[in-house]
Amino acid sequence: MIRSIRLLVRLRLRRLGHMLSAGLSAFKRQDSGASNGPRKAVAGKRTPSWLVAFLFAPLMLFSAFQLSLYALRNLARVSAAITDAPAMLEGLSALGAPGPVPFVVAATGLVSIVWLAYFLLNIAARGEFSAPQWDLAWLATLPIATGPLLIARIAERSVVHAVGYLLVFPALTMLAWHGGWRWAAPFIGAVAAIMLFLLGAALRTGVEAWLRLRVKQQVLRNLQAFVTIAGLAPMYVAMSLGTGGGRDPSFFVFDWLAATPEWFAWTPFGLATQAALATAPFEAAALLAALAVEVLASVAIIVGALQWVLRHGFVGGGLRESSRVATAPSVTRKPRSWLSPIQRKEILLLARDRTFLMQTLLVPIVVGVAQYLINPGAFVGALESPRALGAAVFGVGAYTLCFSALPTLNAEGQALWMLFAAPIRMDKVVIEKGLFWGSLVTFWPAAMAVTLLVAAGEITPSAWFVIALVAIGLPIYGVIASCLGVFACRPLEKDKMRRVQATWLYVFMLLSSLHTWAIFAESLWATSASLVLSCLLALALWQKATDRLPYLLDPTAAPASSVSLADGLIAAQAFFVVQGVVVLLVKLASEGEPIDINPILLAAFCSAAAVTWGLARLIYWRNGTAGVPGTFGRAKSGNIVATIGGGLAAATIGVAWLTLLKTTDLLPAAWHEVAQKASLPGWWMVPLAVLAAPVFEEFIFRGLVFGGLRRTFGAATSVLASGAIFGIVHPPASFVPVFAMGCVAAIVYERAGKLWAPMGVHAIYNGVIVGLPFVT
């Protein structure tokens, strides 16, 4: 039996080892020498997620110890107050606490909660119930009797896990530390923890076997989902004691702990707690021995019961037999034609698959409640500020999208071939799914409206505005999430846990903060600009996803590089960031002395443009990118006359706009002020306006942004979208003429196919606008 325990443990550890080394191999040099070897499996694209876990483990362990210590200190403070200070006692009694509570009883309650979290999360982490095969049934085919097999399984499970070492062991160790054991604390903590692990493993094995024999596979899988959520609850409750919630003596969890029944002190949890708090080594040893006896007796009872349950063998309800569901065949529902077949399938799965339902719709609620437990202060005043509430609501919605729209292709799983065998473009599927999830989570802004109505009695216009903003933002970000999901998903990966690359979740959350900014922005202008950027972001990602999708199921091939909208957005971003950095550096270098900013702006503009242009060219050259805009050469159609005409037309609009601003007060006052206060531009403005700006800005905004858009979208969409982004990077007062100039330049570029044409338009426009003050 010892041998079988050893073998089982070794099997588990070896599997863990393989998972670790698979992660580490991402850093190993590819060994391409052995070409004469047998056929090699195609290496999947790996990320070092296991390495990350490996690096984070000490950090997590440390914070687990720290949290445990804080939780116990908070608990000690409250229970000490209960016994020592009558005033506090009265306060607590009013809250329903039954009277003075010894620290040991309250601590037992805490240990029980921590153990419960370990027990549930361990089942959740292994996905035990959702696995179609019951590995014990396979092990039973080996020549070992059922009794020793069960004991081996329990022993193995009590050793190989991560959750227990991160939850129970730190809690017990810090308890012993608190009890005055100092450096002997880890020892006592470890012994007590191992006993509790043994109890957990035995219970888990028993529950699993019983369920496997009695319950249908589908029910088991749904149960798995419940366990996952249920495990989070005790974990967050325990965590809340060590964080924000625990600092408040009237925190409701203290009441729960105070309600721990006295007899609990004699359960394994109580004995472990008592041992940790014992004052003499003899006492501790006796208590640990009592704990061991209790646990071993429980294990014996469970093994005995299991042997009886398994007396007819390991075959239970089975797989196929259990699936026959007595339902009326073909439930005829009214066809909802406004949903696509894909969206209807998604609804059906959501209604049936509890795991899916929990992960997508319930986890965000649980996490929200957990945030409240850990940091109650964060929610103070949320109802009074619609913007803050709206941002929070959008955050929850976006968080929901992380678990629904983003992994949406992974959700297809091994059935992805069905979509590939259907006459539909995959990018359409991705958009449909993104819109579906984005619309589904508009549940959150609706809930916000209801909450405001109930709590405040009315919804102010500004609150309506925020609610609308959130409701518009979510479908846009649903599309963004599902497009990012194309890159996050590895459908060829066999291991379910490795099919989603978690990094992309962070990328998505980071991107969605852009919309949070739109909600918080003070001016309508900033909000609209942010919305335009979000839409362009969605378009850019959609384009990238469309490029990638036909290659999704091919482990080796990748789409050929070609200029995309994303390149344009990145280049524009780099252009502005470098400009800012140069100005900042010069300001820092001047050490507060007054400087003439204008030549610096010119230098910053040119250096930023040169860096951006150079980098873009270098990257395109290295990747052999297709569709890189050409500057000179024969125009496809149109000629120099069209360029001059376009430039003059744009300039006319510009002059008309300026006149409107200077002579009337029809537009926002701030805009008029800008136009009227404008002084005569300096000499430095001339080369900037007629040379540097046209050359570099046209490369970015027409060459990359418009060119990138045009590859996927129609001419009209591309003209308007590239004009819009060009407009919003300029001051609000000049949006209209700049937008018009951008559109004219894009049309000229579309006809000519060479950048000199829009550069000419831009130069003429700028020349007229800058030169006008000199003339008048």
Add this chain to the structure above:
Amino acid sequence: MLRTQQLTKRYGDFEAVSDLELDVSPGEVYAFLGPNGAGKTTTIRMLMGILVPTSGTARIRGLDCHADRAELMRIVGYLPDTPTFYDFLRGREIVEFVAQMHGMDDGAARERAAELLASFNLTEAAEDYAVNYSMGMKKKLGLACALIHEPRVLILDEPTSGLDPRASREVQDRLLAIAGQGRTIFLSTHLLDMAERLSHRVGIIARGKLVAEGPVEQLRAVHGGEATLEEMFLGATAEAP
């Protein structure tokens, strides 16, 4: 009808399919034979636009299998080697879903699904979750999905592997009937008697290369007229170093 030219797929150093030249005429049943790992599934996945050729082209009715995939799927039906279906969807719902994806409205989809499920003797199991089907039922369900839009071309990866003799015979009879309707069938298999019974022509692939091609009788004549297909297969696939 179905044509590949110098079709090649490389995974790193490993050449799974190299310079494959296939030409299948309309209405023909073509059996693609080869040992495990010879490149059959890789070829079929390239025909389905799921894998991208490293070089060369694959076309069906003039449409590029990768670039024009969505368009092509209107006329192609596909059965993968191990059809996997959505969890938590019943057999009937899956066939209806595929029908809807092919543009049928709900009523038509329901009718067509019921018709096909009945013809594959799956009516009784139609209300079960498809993930729980046996391999034979999954293959039949996959065939029902592949036939839903009455495609001109059927691409079938090992349609009878993992089936018991009765189910295997059932599927083969279905395929014969489908071939009788003038549809083109491209199927991979390593069951030689099936290839002999069903196909107009066979192609034998080994280590990614086509090593023999032609009607079974013709191949037999080359081998002295007496050889069984099995002997020819063993001979053809053993030659490469």
